[in-house]
Amino acid sequence: MDYNNNNDTTSLFKHLLFVFTLFLLSCADNDIKIYKDASQPIESRVDDLLGRMTLEEKFWQLFMIPGDLSDGREKYKHGIFGFQIATKGKSSGNAEQLLDYSEGGTAKETAILINDIQKYFIEETRLGIPIIPFDEALHGLIREGATTFPQSIGLAASFNTPLMSEVAKAIAMETKTRGIRQVLSPVINIARDVRWGRTEETYGEDPFLTSEMAVAYISPFEKLGVLTTPKHFVSNVGDGGRDSYPIHFNDRLMEEIYFPAFKASVQKAKAWSIMTSYNSYDGTQATANNWLLNTVLKKDWGFDGFVISDAGATGGANVLHFTAKNYEESTQQAIEAGLDVIFQTSYKHYPLFYKAFETGMIKQTAIDEAVRRVLRAKFKLGLFEDPYINPEDASKWNANKEHRLLARKAAHESVVLLKNEAQTLPFSKDIKSIAVIGTDAIEARLGGYSGPGNESISILKGLQNKFKKGVNIKYVAGPGRSSDNFQTIPSEYLYTLKNGEKKQGLEGRYYNNIKLSGTPDLIRVDSKIDFRWTLFSPDQEKINYDYYSVQWNGNIRSPKTGMIDIGIKGDDGYRLYINNKLILDNWKKQSVQQLTVPYYFEKGKSYAIKIEYYETIGNVWFKLIWNAELSNSWQEKINKAVAIAKNSDVAVVCVGIEEGEFKDRAYLSLPGHQESLIKAVAATGKPMVVVLVGGSAITMDAWSNHAQAIVDVWYPGDEGGSAIADVLFGDYNPAGRLPITFPVHEAQLPLYYNHKPTGRGDDYINLTGKPLFPFGFGLSYTSFDYSDIQLENQTINTGEKTRVTCKVTNTGNYDGDEVVQLYIKDLFATVARPIIELKGFQRIHLKKGETKEVTFDIDSETLKMLNKEMKWVVEPGDFRVLIGTSSNNIQLRTTLKVVK
Numbered sequence: 001m002d003y004n005n006n007n008d009t010t011s012l013f014k015h016l017l018f019v020f021t022l023f024l025l026s027c028a029d030n031d032i033k034i035y036k037d038a039s040q041p042i043e044s045r046v047d048d049l050l051g052r053m054t055l056e057e058k059f060w061q062l063f064m065i066p067g068d069l070s071d072g073r074e075k076y077k078h079g080i081f082g083f084q085i086a087t088k089g090k091s092s093g094n095a096e097q098l099l100d101y102s103e104g105g106t107a108k109e110t111a112i113l114i115n116d117i118q119k120y121f122i123e124e125t126r127l128g129i130p131i132i133p134f135d136e137a138l139h140g141l142i143r144e145g146a147t148t149f150p151q152s153i154g155l156a157a158s159f160n161t162p163l164m165s166e167v168a169k170a171i172a173m174e175t176k177t178r179g180i181r182q183v184l185s186p187v188i189n190i191a192r193d194v195r196w197g198r199t200e201e202t203y204g205e206d207p208f209l210t211s212e213m214a215v216a217y218i219s220p221f222e223k224l225g226v227l228t229t230p231k232h233f234v235s236n237v238g239d240g241g242r243d244s245y246p247i248h249f250n251d252r253l254m255e256e257i258y259f260p261a262f263k264a265s266v267q268k269a270k271a272w273s274i275m276t277s278y279n280s281y282d283g284t285q286a287t288a289n290n291w292l293l294n295t296v297l298k299k300d301w302g303f304d305g306f307v308i309s310d311a312g313a314t315g316g317a318n319v320l321h322f323t324a325k326n327y328e329e330s331t332q333q334a335i336e337a338g339l340d341v342i343f344q345t346s347y348k349h350y351p352l353f354y355k356a357f358e359t360g361m362i363k364q365t366a367i368d369e370a371v372r373r374v375l376r377a378k379f380k381l382g383l384f385e386d387p388y389i390n391p392e393d394a395s396k397w398n399a400n401k402e403h404r405l406l407a408r409k410a411a412h413e414s415v416v417l418l419k420n421e422a423q424t425l426p427f428s429k430d431i432k433s434i435a436v437i438g439t440d441a442i443e444a445r446l447g448g449y450s451g452p453g454n455e456s457i458s459i460l461k462g463l464q465n466k467f468k469k470g471v472n473i474k475y476v477a478g479p480g481r482s483s484d485n486f487q488t489i490p491s492e493y494l495y496t497l498k499n500g501e502k503k504q505g506l507e508g509r510y511y512n513n514i515k516l517s518g519t520p521d522l523i524r525v526d527s528k529i530d531f532r533w534t535l536f537s538p539d540q541e542k543i544n545y546d547y548y549s550v551q552w553n554g555n556i557r558s559p560k561t562g563m564i565d566i567g568i569k570g571d572d573g574y575r576l577y578i579n580n581k582l583i584l585d586n587w588k589k590q591s592v593q594q595l596t597v598p599y600y601f602e603k604g605k606s607y608a609i610k611i612e613y614y615e616t617i618g619n620v621w622f623k624l625i626w627n628a629e630l631s632n633s634w635q636e637k638i639n640k641a642v643a644i645a646k647n648s649d650v651a652v653v654c655v656g657i658e659e660g661e662f663k664d665r666a667y668l669s670l671p672g673h674q675e676s677l678i679k680a681v682a683a684t685g686k687p688m689v690v691v692l693v694g695g696s697a698i699t700m701d702a703w704s705n706h707a708q709a710i711v712d713v714w715y716p717g718d719e720g721g722s723a724i725a726d727v728l729f730g731d732y733n734p735a736g737r738l739p740i741t742f743p744v745h746e747a748q749l750p751l752y753y754n755h756k757p758t759g760r761g762d763d764y765i766n767l768t769g770k771p772l773f774p775f776g777f778g779l780s781y782t783s784f785d786y787s788d789i790q791l792e793n794q795t796i797n798t799g800e801k802t803r804v805t806c807k808v809t810n811t812g813n814y815d816g817d818e819v820v821q822l823y824i825k826d827l828f829a830t831v832a833r834p835i836i837e838l839k840g841f842q843r844i845h846l847k848k849g850e851t852k853e854v855t856f857d858i859d860s861e862t863l864k865m866l867n868k869e870m871k872w873v874v875e876p877g878d879f880r881v882l883i884g885t886s887s888n889n890i891q892l893r894t895t896l897k898v899v900k
Contacts, residue, residue, distance in 0.1 A: 035384070036128075042379045046372055052127060054078070058371045059357045062335075063350055064134065064308065064343050069117055071347060079125050081341055081374060082132035082182065085114060107145045107178050107394035114179030118387045129375075130383035132227070134182035138201055139167075139717065141175050141183075142451040147403040147718060151447035152187060153695045154414035154714030156203035156213050156739040157778075159819045160843045164216035167410055170403045172221045177393040181381055182227040184275060184308075185449075188214045188261040189232060191696075193750040194740055195241025197663035200447050200695020200715065204739025205752045205775060207257050208838045211264040218269035225381055230265040232277030232310060234258055234292055241749065242664050244278040255866055263301055272305035272377055276339065278313050278320070284337075285321045287313045288330070293338025306340040306373040314342045315352065320535065328356035335362050340370040399454045404719060411716040411723030413817070413843075416736035417779040419710040424687050426730030426781060431649040433472040436460050437641045437681060438654035438674070439480045440693040447695055447715030448660045454718050459654055459691065462721025466729060474644045479634035481656055483672040486569070486596065486625040489556070491527040493628075494609075496554040498525070506554035506609065510538055514614040516549045526552065529611065529624035531570075537618075546618035552611040558601035559628055567596030568611070570622035577610040589616060596625065634673045638680050645684045652728065653681055656693035668699040668746050675703045682706035689728060697742040700772060712736075733781045735817035735843065737886065742773035753887040754834040774888035776821050776838070782812025782848060786820075786891035789883060795897040798874045801859035806883050806892050808854055810846035819843050822856045823887065825880035827895075830867055836882060856883075863898065876900050 034040050035049035053061075056078045066084040069076065105113065114133050122128045135141060139155060140148040149155065149167050158164070175183060187201040188210055203213040218228045235258045238245025249258065265271040274297065276286045286292060287309045297303045314334050317324035324330035331342070331353045342353050356362050378384065397403075417425070436459070444458040457465070460475055467473065496507045503525050510522035522542045529552060531538070537545040556578070558564060567584055568574050571592055576584035583597050601607070611624065645651040655674040659665060669675065682688055682703075689709040692698055704710065711734070713724050726732040743751045745767060753775035762769025786808055793802040808818055822840035826833040840856040858881070863874045876898050884890035 038385050042376060045379055046375045049127065049129070049375055050368060050371060053371070055357060057127065057129075058367055059354050061129065061371050061374045062341050062367075063353070064341055065345065065347055065349075067347060068113065069120060073120055073124070075347060076121070077125060079121060079127065079129045080131055082134050083117065084135055085110060085117070085133050085180070105144065107143070107174070107398035108391045110143065110178045110180075111389050111391035111394040115388045115391070118179070118383075122387055130378060130387045132182050132378060132381070132383070133180045134184060135175070135180045136185060136449050137171050137175055137183035138185045138187065138449040139447070140171055140451065141178070141180070141398075142449060143178070144452055145398050145454060146174050146451055147171070147399045147407050148446050148450055148453050148456065149407050149410050150414040150717045150720070151200050151450075151695050151715035152203060153200050153739060154716060154736075155410060156209060157416055157712075157714060157736040158410065158413035158843070159209070159737045159739075159821075159841050160413055161212050161216040163410060163413055164213055165220055166406055168217045169220040169224070170406055172224045172226050173397045174399070174403070175221075176224055176226050177389060177397045179389045179394075181225065181383070182229060182273060183221065184229045184231065186214060186217050186228070186230060187232070188230045188265060189236055189277075190258055190261070191237070191740055192257075192752045193237060193241035194668065194697040194743070195665050195746070195749060196237040196696075197243060197659045197665060198237070198448065198661055199697075199740065200659060201449060203261075205741060206739065206754065206838050207260040209739055209841070210261040214261045214265050215269040218265055218271050222270050222272060227272045227305075227377060227381070228265075228269075229273040229275045229308065230262060230271050231275035233262060233274050233286060233297070233307075234277065234281065236277035236279050236286075238279060240664075243662055246280045246283075248282060251870060252866055255870070259296070262297075266297070266301050266303045266305075272380065274303070274305065274307050275343075276307060276309055276313060278310050278316060280321050280323075285313075285317050285323060285333075287339055288317060288323075288333035288337040290337040298338060304373070304376065306370070306377055307338060308341040309334065309339055309343045311343050312345055314339065314344070327352040328359065328361055331356035332361045335370055336366045340373050407717050408719035408723050411713075411720050412726065412732045412734075414714055414716060414736050415723065415727050415732075415734040416712040416738055416777075417709075417727075417734040417781075418692075418712055418773060418777075419704065419707060420779055420781075421708045423781075424708040425689060425711070425728060427650050427687065427689075427728055429729055431471060433474065433648040434463060434467075435641070435645040435648035435651040435681075435686070436463060436473060436475045436654070437645065437651060437677070438478045438656075438691075440656040440691070441475060441652070441654040442477075444721060445656065445693060445715055446717065450715070456718045457721035459652070459721045459724050462723070462725035463652070463728075465722060466725040472648075474648060476640050476644050477637065478641045478653075478677050479637045479673040481658055481670075481672045481674065483634075485630060486565070486567075486594070486627050487630060488528060488530040488623050489566075489626050489628075493557050493559065494528060494554055495557075496525055506552040506611070509551045509553075510543050511549045512544050512547065514547060514549045514616055516551050516612060516614070529622065531620065531622045533618070533620040533622075547616055549612070549614035551613075552609075554609055555606045556609040557606055558603055561601065561603045563598045564601050564626050564628045565596040566599050566626040567594065568623065569594040569625050571615060571620045573614055574622075575612045577608075577612075579608050580610070587612075592621060594625070596627075601628070634676075638673065638677050641677060642680050642684060645681045645686050645688070648686065651681050651684070651686050651688040652691060653678055653688060654691045654693060657696065657698060659694060659696055665696070666746070668697055668743070669702065670698060678703045679706045682708075691724065697740055699743065699745060701744055704772075712738075730781070730814075733814050733816035735778060735780055735819060737776050737778040737819045737821075738773055739775070741771045741775045744768065744770075744772045754837050756832045756834055771888075774886050776819075776884075776886035777888070778819065778886070780812070780814075780816050780818070782810055782814040782816045784818045784846070784885070785809045785811045786883065789881075789892040789894050791881065791894055791896055794895075795899060798876060798898055798900060799860065801857060802896065803855055803857050804881050804883070804894070805853055805855045807851055808844065808846065809851040810848050813848055815845070815847045817843055817845050819885070820854045821884055821886065823882040823884065823890070824858075824862060825882060826863075826865065826875075827878040827880055829865060829875055829877065831865070833865060836887060838887070858896065874898060
């Protein structure tokens with residue numbers, strides 16, 4: 001071609017332009033997506049993906065809910081952080097199903113469902129960002145077919161971190177093979193006040209024990225590619241042992257007691273997620289506390305993961321703490337203060353939080369930083385390359401034989417023998433009959449945040465399995481854990497006539513004033529009068545939280561003829577009318593009370609009933625009660641228990657407590673008439689063991705002297721009944737230790753072993769300051785002798801380390817475990833130090849007559865303290881090195897000198 005020709009030149013230009021256009025189109029069609037290239041560094045992939053995202057797509061990466069895709073895939077076209085997978089028809093559109101673990105698919109069904117959900121997000125959303133399926137796994141995945149291990153407090157009672165790691169690895173395998181890649185566990189709050197209802201979920205009162213257990217739990221999960229979420233950052237139990245109470249601790253207390261476990265979780269165990277607490281800290285809600293989240297956690301500790309709120313907590317600034325005027329302001333405060341992911345209960349809540357994003361209230365840098373942390377985690381998990389799992393693996397790993405055996409081992413090691421007079425335990429296997437008493441013997445309770453269990457073995461079943469022939473095992477329920485002499489009147493005895501139609505319940509007319517005046521702001525039929533409006537109003541949209549009145553009208557029928565006590569339990573003021581006659585007048589504001597009056601009813605006859613109530617401050621309990629269907633039958637139930645005990649060789653009395661989230665305990669005694677049961681059975685003179693079921697301390701002053709043996713089994717998991725039977729009849733020698741202090745009386749609380757020296761003494765004028773059972777306490781069927789304590793170096797420099805050794809000998813008649821505990825006491829310091837501090841522990845097994853040498857390393861971590869300038873240092877001086885069987889039973893001691 002002759003390019004000197006003008007026409008040819010034009011043609012060439014057009015040709016080149018065409019080629020260049022094709023090149024540009026080719027580049028556009030083959031956009032290099034760095035975020036999909038696994039060979040690229042994670043941060044480069046995050047940068048690339050973040051730069052492609054719309055505001056909506058960014059928001060949805062910061063939003064997590066329970067659910068799946070059953071409520072409409074189109075709703076999630078912009079993606080989502082992840083789901084707590086709902087199975088068997090559950091949907092994220094139903095808020096009432098939040099954290100409901102009563103149902104669920106099999107392991108294989110869950111894996112198939114999660115694969116299907118991942119496939120949608122990867123193949124049908126614009127950017128193909130996978131989700132992080134999440135769930136709870138405090139002491140076992142909370143789903144059908146998963147193995148349930150002993151409750152967290154029981155695992156802590158084992159004082160065995162290698163065992164904890166085994167348990168955690170088993171749970172992680174059952175979790176990951178279902179496709180679940182994040183667990184909202186563990187709870188590592190410090191339980192210094194055992195009135196707290198969530199003590200059972202923790203590892204106890206001590207920061208060292210909690211840190212060691214936390215690291216042992218978290219590390220296997222993170223190594224297997226399942227994110228953990230230590231919670232609740234940073235302290236969610238306040239004055240009076242009440243959950244989510246405001247915290248006002250100083251910096252020294254936080255650094256010494258409440259931060260260590262979280263810091264160890266992040267820096268040692270590499271936890272990739274943290275959950276905030278509901279409460280406020282120093283006046284600012286934890287969910288939006290810039291100092292806690294941005295300064296301490298992310299800046300000072302170098303945390304690279306993401307922070308999630310507790311369920312529903314992001315809006316808590318305006319509905320609970322009243323530090324934000326609406327949801328969008330609450331959202332702005334949280335995201336800009338370091339919260340990364342909003343955990344809510346339903347899809348339908350998202351507009352409440354998205355508004356702050358779409359109106360530009362939140363700094364773009366804060367949004368991008370939060371999204372960056374989430375994307376980083378998803379890349380770290382390898383979800384972009386390998387999002388699916390083999391459903392067959394789920395069936396293989398969930399509740400397999402090895403995990404079942406491990407659950408039994410963990411239950412064995414969690415049992416704490418508290419008392420054993422005259423070697424009552426172990427019982428002889430030559431006995432012919434056993435009286436098993438108490439509802440806890442058959443319930444196989446698993447504790448808070450537990451799934452349905454996997455063929456959980458009750459105490460009764462465990463005993464029956466052990467003695468299949470030749471032993472007569474008789475069971476009776478006893479009086480149970482309830483002591484109510486009144487009950488809420490069931491809806492079947494209440495009705496209202498509306499337009500000639502009979503409806504169960506009473507018609508309530510609600511007013512936004514306290515005088516029952518004007519036009520009602522809400523009219524509805526309440527099936528029964530049993531309300532706990534402690535966080536919200538009777539109707540969030542229509543009725544004030546703290547200033548309203550209600551009038552209920554309708555009819556009541558009685559199931560029997562005779563005098564029945566009827567009344568109200570709850571906040572005053574209230575009035576009760578029957579057949580238009582005022583029978584109970586408490587129209588004043590004073591306190592929560594239970595007031596009843598006798599009234600003569602005829603069976604089947606209808607009586608007009610009216611209740612009037614007003615409230616001026618909020619936080620309400622209110623019940624309409626009677627004793628129509630109750631009788632004083634608890635004594636009869638105790639009599640039946642006594643009868644079978646008299647006719648048995650031994651008695652196993654199983655008693656327990658009620659506790660849990662939002663179930664703090666004012667009294668630590670056994671509820672109901674269980675104490676009377678224990679004393680009555682003891683009076684038969686038959687050998688008796690009291691088996692305590694529960695996750696916290698129990699006061700025993702009223703009955704402990706009547707019991708020959710006491711065993712604390714916590715909530716022992718699926719194999720609990722078998723393990724308890726092994727302990728009671730000598731096939732396993734218990735060696736668990738208390739991770740919390742048991743007080744003599746609630747008046748001593750809070751009570752913990754590692755307090756600082758007092759200005760005077762510990763005692764009251766009418767009660768000792770010492771506990772009933774101290775931290776670290778636990779007995780054995782055998783005995784141990786401690787000897788030959790030796791320091792490798794009696795004197796070290798501040799930067800050096802040494803080790804201490806001692807010998808432990810089994811001097812009794814049984815093989816068994818011993819938990820050797822190392823405590824340190826700083827004899828003189830520039831600031832007050834704890835009277836003693838746990839700094840090491842080892843659980844060792846010794847055959848009878850065997851001696852073993854135990855070694856503990858002592859280094860700067862062991863001896864460090866916060867000085868006056870709030871710096872971690874090792875101060876020169878003398879340190880008492882203490883080795884014992886509990887915080888209150890030191891067997892050996894020596895002194896280590898530290899010099900500059």
